[in-house]
Amino acid sequence: MRVACLLVPDLPLAAALRAQPELAGLPLAITSGPGPRAQVVAASPEAARCGVHLFAPLLHARALCPALIAQPVSPALERTARETLLDVARSLSPRAAAVPPAAGAFVAEAAVHLDASGVSALFRSEAGFANAVTTRARALGLPGVVAVASSRGVSLLAARELARGEGGVPRSDLVRVLEPGSEAAWLAPLPIDLLDADDALAEGLGRFGIRRIGELARLPARALATRLGPGALRLLALAHAESDALPLPAPAEERFEEAIDLEHGVDRLEALAFVLRGLLARLCERLALRSLACGDVDLTLGLAGSGRDVRRVGVAAPTQDPRALLGLVRLALETRPPAAPVEQVAVATRGADVRRDQLDLFQPAGPAPTALARLLAELEALCGAARVGAPRLADDPHPDALALVPFAPPRSAATGSPPAASLLADAPDAATLALRALRPPVRATVRTAAGRPRWLASAVAKGHVLEAAGPWRTTGRWWSAGERFAFDHFDVFTDDGTLSRLRLDLVRRRWEVDGIYD
Amino acid sequence: MASPLDRALAALSDLGPWIRRGEMPALPAPRLTSDLPALDALTGGGLPRGRVSELAGPDSSGRTALGLALLAATTRRSALAAWIDANDAFDPASATAAGADLARVLWVRAPGPRAALRAAERVLEARGFPLVVLDLPALAPAERARPLDPPDELARARVAPASTSSAAHARVATPSSPSRAAGPSRPPSVAAWTRLSRAAAGADAALLVLAPVRHGGVWVELGLELAPGAPRFTGSPQLLEERAVRALLARGRGAAVPGRAAALRLRAADAA
Numbered sequence: 015m016r017v018a019c020l021l022v023p024d025l026p027l028a029a030a031l032r033a034q035p036e037l038a039g040l041p042l043a044i045t046s047g048p049g050p051r052a053q054v055v056a057a058s059p060e061a062a063r064c065g066v067h068l069f070a071p072l073l074h075a076r077a078l079c080p081a082l083i084a085q086p087v088s089p090a091l092e093r094t095a096r097e098t099l100l101d102v103a104r105s106l107s108p109r110a111a112a113v114p115p116a117a118g119a120f121v122a123e124a125a126v127h128l129d130a131s132g133v134s135a136l137f138r139s140e141a142g143f144a145n146a147v148t149t150r151a152r153a154l155g156l157p158g159v160v161a162v163a164s165s166r167g168v169s170l171l172a173a174r175e176l177a178r179g180e181g182g183v184p185r186s187d188l189v190r191v192l193e194p195g196s197e198a199a200w201l202a203p204l205p206i207d208l209l210d211a212d213d214a215l216a217e218g219l220g221r222f223g224i225r226r227i228g229e230l231a232r233l234p235a236r237a238l239a240t241r242l243g244p245g246a247l248r249l250l251a252l253a254h255a256e257s258d259a260l261p262l263p264a265p266a267e268e269r270f271e272e273a274i275d276l277e278h279g280v281d282r283l284e285a286l287a288f289v290l291r292g293l294l295a296r297l298c299e300r301l302a303l304r305s306l307a308c309g310d311v312d313l314t315l316g317l318a319g320s321g322r323d324v325r326r327v328g329v330a331a332p333t334q335d336p337r338a339l340l341g342l343v344r345l346a347l348e349t350r351p352p353a354a355p356v357e358q359v360a361v362a363t364r365g366a367d368v369r370r371d372q373l374d375l376f377q378p379a380g381p382a383p384t385a386l387a388r389l390l391a392e393l394e395a396l397c398g399a400a401r402v403g404a405p406r407l408a409d410d411p412h413p414d415a416l417a418l419v420p421f422a423p424p425r426s427a428a429t430g431s432p433p434a435a436s437l438l439a440d441a442p443d444a445a446t447l448a449l450r451a452l453r454p455p456v457r458a459t460v461r462t463a464a465g466r467p468r469w470l471a472s473a474v475a476k477g478h479v480l481e482a483a484g485p486w487r488t489t490g491r492w493w494s495a496g497e498r499f500a501f502d503h504f505d506v507f508t509d510d511g512t513l514s515r516l517r518l519d520l521v522r523r524r525w526e527v528d529g530i531y532d
Numbered sequence: 533m534a535s536p537l538d539r540a541l542a543a544l545s546d547l548g549p550w551i552r553r554g555e556m557p558a559l560p561a562p563r564l565t566s567d568l569p570a571l572d573a574l575t576g577g578g579l580p581r582g583r584v585s586e587l588a589g590p591d592s593s594g595r596t597a598l599g600l601a602l603l604a605a606t607t608r609r610s611a612l613a614a615w616i617d618a619n620d621a622f623d624p625a626s627a628t629a630a631g632a633d634l635a636r637v638l639w640v641r642a643p644g645p646r647a648a649l650r651a652a653e654r655v656l657e658a659r660g661f662p663l664v665v666l667d668l669p670a671l672a673p674a675e676r677a678r679p680l681d682p683p684d685e686l687a688r689a690r691v692a693p694a695s696t697s698s699a700a701h702a703r704v705a706t707p708s709s710p711s712r713a714a715g716p717s718r719p720p721s722v723a724a725w726t727r728l729s730r731a732a733a734g735a736d737a738a739l740l741v742l743a744p745v746r747h748g749g750v751w752v753e754l755g756l757e758l759a760p761g762a763p764r765f766t767g768s769p770q771l772l773e774e775r776a777v778r779a780l781l782a783r784g785r786g787a788a789v790p791g792r793a794a795a796l797r798l799r800a801a802d803a804a
Contacts, residue, residue, distance in 0.1 A: 378611040381660030389658040393640055393651055401641040405624040405634050417624070423612055424635050445568055447775060447798040448597040448626040450619070474591065481763065483770045505772040507763050513592040513775060529623070531775070531798075532596035 016133075016140065016194075017262070019113070019169035020103060020147050021125040022095075022158040023177035026087050027056040028124075029095035032155030033088075033274060033292065041082050045072050048086045048277070055087055056122055090273035090358060095156060096124050097271060098300055102151045103128040105303035106143070109262035113170060116210050125173060127166045129262050144189035154299055163192040166262075167252040171201060171208050171227075178208075197255035202228025209249050218242045227253045268306070271362035272297045279318045279355025286356055287344055293361050294336040294343070306365030307332035307387065308339055313346070316358030323352045328399045330390035330420055332366035338388050341395030349398075380423050390421060411490040412499055413517070413528060414455070447531055449515060455526035458516065467516060470508055472527050477509035485518070505531070561753075564663055564738045567605040571598065574779060574794040576787030579738040580753050581662065584729050586783075588746040589758030594777035595742045596621070597630070597798045598758070599665050602740060604631035606663040613663040614638040614655045618648035621667065629801035645669050649724045656731035656739065664732075668720070668743040719743075725751040746782060755783035774799040 022028050026044040031037055041061035045052035054075050057066045064079035076082050096112060103110035107128035116123055133143035144160035151158050161172030169192075176190050192200055204227045206219060218241070224230050231253035238246045272293040280286050294308075301308055309332045315323040327346045333339065343361075368383070381389065393402040400418060408415035458472035467479050484504035491497040500520035507513050515529040534542070563578035572578050579585045579602065587595040599615075606613045608631060615622055620641050624634060638655070642648035645668060652666045720728075729751045732739040741748060746755050761776030780793045 378609070378662065379660065380612050381658045385658050386660070389654060392654055396647050396651055396654075397640060397642050401643075403639060404637055405622065405627065405639045407624050407628060407634075418639065418641075421638050422635075444774070444797045444799045445571075445594070445597045445601045446626070446630045447594075447772075447800050448600045448630065449623045450591075450596050450621040451623045453620045481765045481770070483765055483772050505765075507765075511590070511592060511760055513760075513763050513772070530591050531772070532592050532594060 016130040016162060016164060017166050017169045018107075018128050018130040018140075018144060018147060018160055018162045019125055019166070019173040020099060020128065020151060020158050020160050021113075021123055021170070021173035021177055022099065022151075022156050023174075024056050024122050025092055025095055025124040026122055027058060028156050028158075029088065029091040030085055031058075032095055032098075032296070033091050035155065037083060041066070041079050043072070043075055043082055043084050044087050045084050046087060052084075052086065086277070088275045090275045090360065092124075094272050094274075094296075098154055098296075099124055099126045099151065099156060099158075101270070101300045101303050102126075102147065102154060102156070105150065106147055107133075111262050113166075117212070118210055119207060120174065120210050123174070123177070125170060127169065127262060130162050140191045141189055144191065148188045150303070154296075154303075159188045159190075161190045161192070163197055163255075164194050165197075165255065168192065168197045168201065168255045171204070171252065174208050175204055198231065198253075201253060201255060202226065202231065206230060209252055211249055212245065215242055215245055215249065218246075268304070268365045269362060270297055270300050270365060271360060272300075273314075273358065273360035275316075275358050276356065279357050281355040283344070283347060283351070286347065286359070287340065289359055290343055290361070291336065291340055293359060294339045297361055297363065298334050298336045298339070301363075301365050302334055304365060305368065307334045307368045308363045309366035310363065311339060311343060312362040313343060314358075314360040314362070315352050315356045316360075317352055317354035318357055319354055321354055323356075325350070328394070330394045330402055331387040331422075332368065333387040333391045334368065334384070335388045335391065338391035338395065342391060342399075345395050345398065386421075411488060413488060413501060413503070414453070416453075449529040450532045451529050452527060455517070455528040458525040458527050460516070460518075460525040467504055467506055467525075470506060470514075470516065470525075470527075474527055474530060475506075475508050475510060475512040475514045477512075479506045480509055481507040503528075562736075564602065565605055566598070566602045567608075568598075568601055568796070570794050570796055571601070571779065574781055574788070574792060575754055575756070576784065576789075579663075579740060580785075581738045582733045582736045583753035584725075584732055584739045584741065584748055584751050585754040585756075586741045586743065586746050586748045586752045587756050587758065588743050589777075590744055590760070592775070593758035593760040594775070594779075594796065594798050595758055596626075596667075597777075598756075598779075598796075599667070599740060599742050600627050600630040600632065602663060602738075603627060603637065603665060604633075607633040607636040610636070611662045612636050612638065612660060614640065614652075614661045614665065616640045616642060616648050616652045616655065616664065616666045618642045618645050618669045619667055626801070645720070649720055649728070652739065653727055653731050656728070656735045656737055659735045659737075661735070661737055663738050663740065665740045665742065666728075668741060719747045725749070752783055753785055754781075754788055756780065757782045772800050 030044055041064055042058040043054045043061050043066055044056040046055050050073055052072045054066060054068055054070045061079055061082055066075040066079050072084055100110060100112050103126045109129040111127050113125035113127060130140060130143060133140060137143040137146055140162045144162055147160045148158060159173050159176040161169045161176055163169040163172055172190050172192055206224055206227055235247060235250055238250060274293060298308060310329050311327040313325050313327055317323055327342050390402060403418040404421045406417035406419050408417040456472050456474050458470055460467045461469040466482055469478050482504050485502035487502050489500040491499060498521060502518040504516045506516050513531040514527050517526050517528050519526060561580035561582050564581055565572050565578035587598055589595050603613050615637060622639055627634060640651045642651050652664055655661055655664050725748060728739060757780045759778045763775040764773045766773045775798045777796045777798055778793055779796055781788055781790055784790045
């Protein structure tokens with residue numbers, strides 16, 4: 015088995031620059047908190063050149079570098095950056111797993127392992143595969159290094175050594191491939207702190223004078239475990255470049271999330287839309303890596319005062335267009351604004367397949383699937399959720415029942431049949447009379463005689479009833495006191511020239527016009 | 533020696549009969565038929581594709597029925613159609629009775645006329661919909677919701693006792709006719725018509741506007757005005773059988789000669 019390790023050495027800094035690429039090239043420091051007593055936990059090279067170092071107090075750092083831009087660490091950004099790393103790995107390998115966060119000197123790193131077995135068939139060489147991984151990670155705002163070895167442990171060590179550079183100076187190359195059988199010899203001269211041992215183990219190894227991994231590898235396992243505990247055996251296995259026993263897992267579920275913590279509460283929609291635009295753009299980038307589109311969006315807003323606003327924004331058709339998604343989310347926020355200023359924003363979705371259609375030589379070409387998905391998303395943003403789709407005959411006896419399903423043109427030939435009227439040879443001028451529904455039905459004032467309407471007044475029809483057909487009774491849901499209905503319908507022609515459908519609501523005891531024949 | 537202008541003109545005249553100095557033959561637009569021979573004969577073969585057409589008439593004049601007939605004819609040919617509904621009046625049962633394949637119909641329930649115009653423009657720009665029906669509003673929504681008063685005799689019976697209060701007199705009911713305006717509360721602007729006609733031309737789609745009155749002006753290539761006739765109730769018990777409609781071609785080009793009219797019938801779906 016061959017395993018590659020994609021490692022980003024400074025995740026807090028990389029996550030911040032991924033969210034705000036305009037800060038690249040500027041002296042930037044990530045601090046442990048927002049207050050003046052905060053400490054620097056990550057610094058950009060420009061800040062480091064000014065003398066800003068890790069764990070320095072922010073006040074001291076500002077004194078050294080007046081132009082320093084300080085931002086508090088954002089757990090949401092770091093979490094999404096780790097997930098993005100995993101997405102990059104899964105876009106190139108079917109099996110990938112995140113490396114558990116390290117402690118000590120490597121607490122700021124983030125790494126993922128991906129199965130590199132057999133990649134030479136696709137990428138010509140393992141180095142080509144590693145280059146593809148780094149290129150894709152960099153394209154998503156996460157510059158890192160990749161090392162390929164025969165085990166997860168060794169690939170992680172090699173990536174750490176590559177990221178560290180020589181004498182603290184980063185190397186120019188970003189990939190390293192360790193040939194099988196040469197890993198132990200390659201590890202031997204490396205310093206032992208690369209193993210990321212805990213403090214007690216590191217102190218113990220130091221007392222024994224162990225400074226290099228090769229020196230550790232020559233120690234007997236039983237004696238080492240007796241003196242330093244079972245944790246030392248793990249380090250010994252790493253030093254021996256032993257292979258892993260467990261394979262990398264395949265992905266269990268596909269859920270993609272982008273989140274951000276805001277420095278202060280946002281109570282204006284335009285400012286929130288600016289934040290959402292970036293989140294949705296990054297989300298769509300990650301989905302595109304996996305050739306997926308964005309379906310329904312789960313929007314979670316952390317509100318001031320520890321409140322939360324969780325809502326799902328429906329998407330008519332999966333889309334890879336962040337503008338269309340932004341329109342839908344904005345519409346949802348305009349319809350129901352958050353109850354308090356927003357301090358955290360998270361958008362999540364389960365990836366959906368991009369619809370691909372093969373054109374039919376015998377049917378008219380419809381819109382391209384991607385164009386149709388974007389169109390449907392924009393129409394929903396314009397008109398509202400559940401107002402765009404294909405109509406259906408409602409399987410419901412209530413006359414006001416409405417059925418609208420997602421618009422998905424069938425690939426087979428049309429099933430509609432010619433209207434009965436035009437099938438008649440003697441009716442070349444006949445069309446089918448249609449009803450224009452009134453939603454909601456319009457209240458009417460009706461005077462009756464012998465139970466039949468004789469005079470009608472409403473906003474859509476008024477006058478004496480010249481002709482009337484009916485009644486036809488429709489009832490339903492009699493078992494539910496709140497939902498039962500009963501109507502007597504009439505087709506009426508009034509002297510204002512209107513042909514309408516009038517109904518008497520027997521439950522609510524009122525007259526309504528629910529349609530006009532047009 | 534011939535001047536450069538003469539030489540250029542001679543070269544142009546050699547390009548064949550398609551190039552004429554000062555005039556260009558208009559190419560006829562392909563048509564979208566309705567499968568109603570009387571209507572297709574009146575319109576010169578159907579709705580012109582890549583152009584804007586109008587069906588105007590008051591309530592119960594048949595514009596919805598003819599719009600659905602065109603929708604059905606389009607979807608029966610396995611093509612897609614869009615119904616931009618600013619009135620939320622589309623009835624799936626009527627569309628099915630007309631023969632439409634509902635799975636090929638995109639129904640957009642726009643919240644108002646402005647959204648409907650924008651939606652129609654977007655659907656045309658997306659291409660792939662040979663027919664786009666834009667059903668513009670007839671009545672201002674606020675007016676539709678207001679209850680109206682009974683006839684004069686009842687109004688006089690309800691007149692309040694003599695009162696010096698002008699407010700009381702102001703509340704005396706007088707029959708107010710339904711304010712079914714002659715047109716929508718706000719007709720589309722010139723800019724909207726321009727964008728729609730360009731979008732229709734670009735998509736090679738037929739845009740059919742349904743409205744109480746015609747107001748497309750020069751942007752419309754084919755305009756029909758519908759006038760309702762008397763309905764016919766027959767049978768025992770009485771049933772609505774059909775309604776006569778007169779369609780006048782108010783605007784047309786080529787084979788669609790303005791001024792011609794045709795009598796059409798709108799038959800109830802379950803009429804024999």
